[in-house]
Amino acid sequence: MAKRAYPLSKVYGLLEPGPVLLLTTAHRGHANVMAMSWHTMMEFEPPLVGCVVSGRDFSFAALTATRQCVLNIPTVELQLAVVGCGNSSGRRVDKFERFGLTPVPASTVDAPLIAECYANLECRVVDTRLMNRYNFFVLEVQQAWLDPSCKDPRTLHHRGRGAFMVAGETIKLPSKAK
Amino acid sequence: MAKRAYPLSKVYGLLEPGPVLLLTTAHRGHANVMAMSWHTMMEFEPPLVGCVVSGRDFSFAALTATRQCVLNIPTVELQLAVVGCGNSSGRRVDKFERFGLTPVPASTVDAPLIAECYANLECRVVDTRLMNRYNFFVLEVQQAWLDPSCKDPRTLHHRGRGAFMVAGETIKLPSKAK
Numbered sequence: 001m002a003k004r005a006y007p008l009s010k011v012y013g014l015l016e017p018g019p020v021l022l023l024t025t026a027h028r029g030h031a032n033v034m035a036m037s038w039h040t041m042m043e044f045e046p047p048l049v050g051c052v053v054s055g056r057d058f059s060f061a062a063l064t065a066t067r068q069c070v071l072n073i074p075t076v077e078l079q080l081a082v083v084g085c086g087n088s089s090g091r092r093v094d095k096f097e098r099f100g101l102t103p104v105p106a107s108t109v110d111a112p113l114i115a116e117c118y119a120n121l122e123c124r125v126v127d128t129r130l131m132n133r134y135n136f137f138v139l140e141v142q143q144a145w146l147d148p149s150c151k152d153p154r155t156l157h158h159r160g161r162g163a164f165m166v167a168g169e170t171i172k173l174p175s176k177a178k
Numbered sequence: 179m180a181k182r183a184y185p186l187s188k189v190y191g192l193l194e195p196g197p198v199l200l201l202t203t204a205h206r207g208h209a210n211v212m213a214m215s216w217h218t219m220m221e222f223e224p225p226l227v228g229c230v231v232s233g234r235d236f237s238f239a240a241l242t243a244t245r246q247c248v249l250n251i252p253t254v255e256l257q258l259a260v261v262g263c264g265n266s267s268g269r270r271v272d273k274f275e276r277f278g279l280t281p282v283p284a285s286t287v288d289a290p291l292i293a294e295c296y297a298n299l300e301c302r303v304v305d306t307r308l309m310n311r312y313n314f315f316v317l318e319v320q321q322a323w324l325d326p327s328c329k330d331p332r333t334l335h336h337r338g339r340g341a342f343m344v345a346g347e348t349i350k351l352p353s354k355a356k
Contacts (some may be wrong), residue, residue, distance in 0.1 A: 013338035016215045018196010035355075037194045040218035042230055042312050050228060050314065052220055076349075083351045117234025129307055134220050134316070136228065138308075140191075157345070160191035162353040167335070171254075173261045175340040177213075 006119070006146035012045040012178075013074060014119050014146075015039065017167065019155035021073040022083055022117060023053070024135070026110045027062035031103055033041070033114065035082050037158040044178065046132045047141040049123065054135055058090040063137065068106035068109040071139070072117035074175035076154040076166050081116075083162075108142040118150040184297070184324035189225040190356075192251060192297050192324075193217065195345065197333035198260055200250040200295060201231065202281070204288045205240035209281055210268035211292065212237045213260050215247075215336040222356065225319040227301065232313055236268040241315065245303035246287040249317070250295035254344050256334040259294075261340075286320040296328040 006014075019034045038052040048070065053060050063069055072083055081099035087097060096103050096112075103112035106122045113120040122145075127138035157165040184192075199214045210331055217229035227249065231238050241247055259277035266273060272280050274290075281290035284300045291298040300323075305316035335343040 010338070013336075013341075016196070017335035017337055017343050018194070029273060038219045040228060041216045042232065042314060050218060050312075052218065054328070079349070079351055083353045087352075087354045127308075127311075130305075130316075133227075133305075134226070136220060138312070141233075152343075157195035158355075159195055159348060160188070162351050162355075163191075163348050164351055165195050165330075165348050166346045168332075168344045170337060170341050170343050171257070173257055173340050173342060174265075175261045176265045177336075177340075178338060 003145040003147050006144040008047055008141060008144060009045045009143050011121060011144050012041045012044055015041050015049060017155065018157055019073050020158050020164070022082065022085060022114055023059060023073055024072060024111045024114060025062035025066065026112060027066055031096065031112050032059055032062060033085050033095045033101060035086040042138060048126070049139045049141065050137050051137055051139065052110050053137060060135070063125065067111060068111050069123050069139065070106055070109060070111045070113055071121040071123060072114040073119040073153065073155060074117050076156060078116055079156060081162070082156060110135045111146065118147045118153050120145040181323040181325050184322040186225055186322060187223045188233050188321060189299060189319050189322050190219045190222055193227060195333065196335055197251050198336050198342070200252055200260065200292055201237060202248045202250060202289045202292060203237050203240035203244065203246070204290060205244055208241060209274065209290050210237055211263050211273045211279060213264040220316060226304070227317045227319065229315055229317065230313050231289050231315060238313070241303065244288060245318065246289050248284055248287065248289045248291055249299040249301060250292040251297040251331070251333060252295050254334060256294055257334060257342070260334060265342060291323065296325045296331050298323040
């Protein structure tokens with residue numbers, strides 16, 4: 001899988017459909033990964049992403065301390081890794097090793113990219129005003145990577161209690177919107 | 179289509195997959211509807227939803243003045259209405275009439291439900307701290323309605339520039355998460 005740098009102006013099209021993400025952090029020499037569905041675009045360019053990371057998640061401390069992370073977008077082939085990451089804690093498990101995920105150095109942050117994900121977004125935390133009340137972080141995407149061979153990614157979309165919708169066909173409509 | 183009240187504790191499962199929404203408002207006797215993809219869950223119960231409504235949208239003034247709206251979830255059958263709403267402004271068009279959408283009175287807010295949408299979430303604005311900087315609103319869902327016959331809704335998921343992913347199959351995985 002040869003990934004290429006992807007224009008920041010097009011990042012919104014990767015996240016707007018609402019896929020489950022794998023969020024990676026690195027803190028004190030320890031990399032971790034968690035599954036996350038609570039995210040939204042907040043600005044086109046530079047791309048801003050709002051997301052909720054629970055204070056109960058091991059990643060919360062790493063994210064607040066380092067203010068860096070990577071948002072990795074998995075496809076259906078990684079379904080067991082996604083669920084495994086959600087079912088376990090980085091306090092006790094090296095999730096990369098356990099679930100066969102390959103960490104790759106990022107270019108602008110210390111958190112690793114996940115090689116098996118078709119897209120990776122290197123991010124920094126730029127606003128924490130809603131962190132105390134809602135565990136809500138505003139991230140700015142610094143650098144994006146994409147596997148250009150993956151045109152219609154079969155992303156996972158969480159419906160709750162183990163149910164995931166898998167991305168279906170893409171249709172083209174006469175929209176004038178960005 | 180007979181809709182039933184839907185438990186607030188299960189609302190997250192409707193929004194987490196990331197569907198395009200139709201947001202309705204009512205202000206000074208004028209109801210309006212806009213298409214929206216920038217939203218995220220922020221709390222399970224009571225359900226909190228964060229969303230971005232641009233200051234350029236006609237709905238922005240109604241939302242800030244009334245602090246009320248309804249989030250309606252359309253399926254693929256409403257694709258032309260969704261795109262039509264996105265391509266036009268409530269300043270000039272009665273979008274309900276133009277796109278064949280039926281407004282139905284809500285129970286807790288003045289904004290109308292859209293009859294043709296399989297789910298409707300009546301909301302109030304509860305936090306505007308990020309409104310000035312990002313046009314970001316935190317909504318609390320007051321009342322939810324669902325068409326119980328729609329088990330696997332073929333929702334629309336915006337990929338940008340007229341491309342929409344249509345929800346595919348749902349798979350069941352051994353997740354312990356909510």
